[in-house]
Amino acid sequence: MxxxxxxxxxxxxxxxxxxxxxxxxxxxxxxxxxxxxxxxxxxxxxxxxxxxxxxxxxxxxxxxxxxxxxxxxxxxxxxxxxxxxxxxxxxxxxxxxxxxxxxxxxxxxxxxxxxxxxxxxxxxxxxxxxxxxxxxxxxxxxxxxxxxxxxxxxxxxxxxxxxxxxxxxxxxxxxxDVIGCELGGSLKNIIALCAGICDGLGYGDNTIAALMTRGITEIARLGVAMGARLDTFFGLTGVGDLIVTCTSLHSRNRRAGTLIGQGVSPDEAVKQVGTVEGYYCCKAAYGLAQKMNVEMPITAQLFKILFEGGDVKEPIKALMNRPTRYEREMPLK
CATH class of the missing domain: 3.40.50.720 (NAD(P)-binding Rossmann-like Domain)
Known part of the structure; x- marks a missing residue:
């Protein structure tokens, strides 16, 4: 004992x-x-x-x-x-x-x-x-x-x-792989906030699936740049934690995101829901991505909504109209 x-x-x-x-x-x-x-x-x-x-x-x-x-x-x-x-x-x-x-x-x-x-x-x-x-x-x-x-x-x-x-x-x-496990567990909260926003805006399963898939891609991109192993992000602390946090009604990040998508201000949404780790993590992750010169477009768009007064409807347009590319990316090889 x-x-x-x-x-x-x-x-x-x-x-x-x-x-x-x-x-x-x-x-x-x-x-x-x-x-x-x-x-x-x-x-x-x-x-x-x-x-x-x-x-x-x-x-x-x-x-x-x-x-x-x-x-x-x-x-x-x-x-x-x-x-x-x-x-x-x-x-x-x-x-x-x-x-x-x-x-x-x-x-x-x-x-x-x-x-x-x-x-x-x-x-x-x-x-x-x-x-x-x-x-x-x-x-x-x-x-x-x-x-x-x-x-x-x-x-x-x-x-x-x-x-x-x-x-x-x-x-x-x-x-x-401590780096990979900790980053996966932290950054998935950002994607879950975005999933809630999509839900609040009335988007469907296709949108959430795309968000989660591209979300784990940018999480892994930052993780690999910081010395984590790629395969960690396809395990329990990566995809596993991402799935449960983006899809469950237990998720405070998703609940706060839903309120934001429905028009509630980010500060008020956090106040209503309580501890929303993705809110705090987004600011740090955005700064870290810039420091590491790593592209994290979903995180960047959420940062605009949370801290720059951005319109919740604009990020989807911005993400969907980014330059076309191959799905598999060199930084993840």
């Missing part, structure tokens, strides 16, 4: 906590909000994020981040925009032998760093494992069969995470 501490009491953190308990581990969850902690202790349910899901009595809750000090694994379960702040708070209590498991998907604004890179800047020695793949918390927490990947440069740490969380309903594969 391992002692696992999860930083953050969001939906996915809770679903991972439930999986850990199912596998026989001791779990403590931390939140900076005392009121949230008291509510979770009292109700044993997160009524806003996972209504109807019973939280096992064995899961403990605290607002004291020093709880990290006796953990064997520390799971980062907060939105990407808060990862650096939370890890910095926890860093004084993290020992080199602790395994840090990151479940956040995104790029840091301004630095363009992946989440494992952000964590490494704050914690110098502990092994880091990125847990990613098609895994809506609403389904994981209800024990619906799910498969994801544990990506790390430290194979021993990745195996430990695989063994800690795998059970009858959660299957974890190993992957050593």
């Amino acid at each position: 391992s002692k696992i501490v999860i930083l953050g009491t969001g939906a996915f953190g809770l679903s991972i906590a439930i999986m850990a308990v199912e596998s026989g581990h001791s779990v403590t969850m931390w939140s900076a909000f005392e009121s949230e902690i008291e509510s979770l202790k009292r109700d044993r349910e997160h009524k806003d994020k996972l209504p109807g899901v019973k939280i096992p009595e064995s899961i403990e809750f605290t607002a004291d981040i020093s709880c990290v000090s006796d953990a064997e694994m520390v799971v980062i379960g907060v939105p990407s925009i808060f990862v650096r702040k939370v890890v910095r708070q926890a860093a004084p209590y993290i020992k080199p032998e602790m395994i840090i498991v990151d479940t956040s998907k995104g790029l840091e604004d301004g630095t363009y760093l992946r989440m494992s890179e952000v964590i490494r800047e704050e914690v110098k020695d502990s092994p880091i494992v990125a847990l990613s793949g098609p895994s809506h918390a609403e389904e994981v927490s209800r024990k619906i069969p799910t498969a994801i990947s544990a990506a790390s440069e430290d194979e021993k740490a990745a195996v430990a995470v695989q063994e800690a969380f795998s059970n009858d309903v959660l299957r974890i594969y190993l992957n050593d």
Whole structure:
């Protein structure tokens, strides 16, 4: 049995906590909000994020981040925009032998760093494992069969995470392409936002299929330029995560996109839906693509809508009228 501490009491953190308990581990969850902690202790349910899901009595809750000090694994379960702040708070209590498991998907604004890179800047020695793949918390927490990947440069740490969380309903594969896994898990949120916009505009299945296919192409294009392996983007953290995020009603990115397509302003859509990782990631990905001199036309068009007041109907015209070309592209060979 391992002692696992999860930083953050969001939906996915809770679903991972439930999986850990199912596998026989001791779990403590931390939140900076005392009121949230008291509510979770009292109700044993997160009524806003996972209504109807019973939280096992064995899961403990605290607002004291020093709880990290006796953990064997520390799971980062907060939105990407808060990862650096939370890890910095926890860093004084993290020992080199602790395994840090990151479940956040995104790029840091301004630095363009992946989440494992952000964590490494704050914690110098502990092994880091990125847990990613098609895994809506609403389904994981209800024990619906799910498969994801544990990506790390430290194979021993990745195996430990695989063994800690795998059970009858959660299957974890190993992957050593950390760059590819993290970029796939982050950038698919951009394409899912676009899928929602298409839905809000009343476009059909043909449009969504084209968007997803060309979306994974530009995600892979950036990934390969940054040193990732092409085949990673056709696995769980690439195509797998893209499919579930673009097509599921559980997807906050798709829901926010639908509102934008229906005429709601991007800021208001994010306010209504809550955490929309694709909104934040789009800005960073757009800057990163420019820095790397990589063509990402879908991302560029979404950037115009989100941050430059662009008309939601114009991007489709712009994309459809780009210069004709072969489908297979040299950068992906």
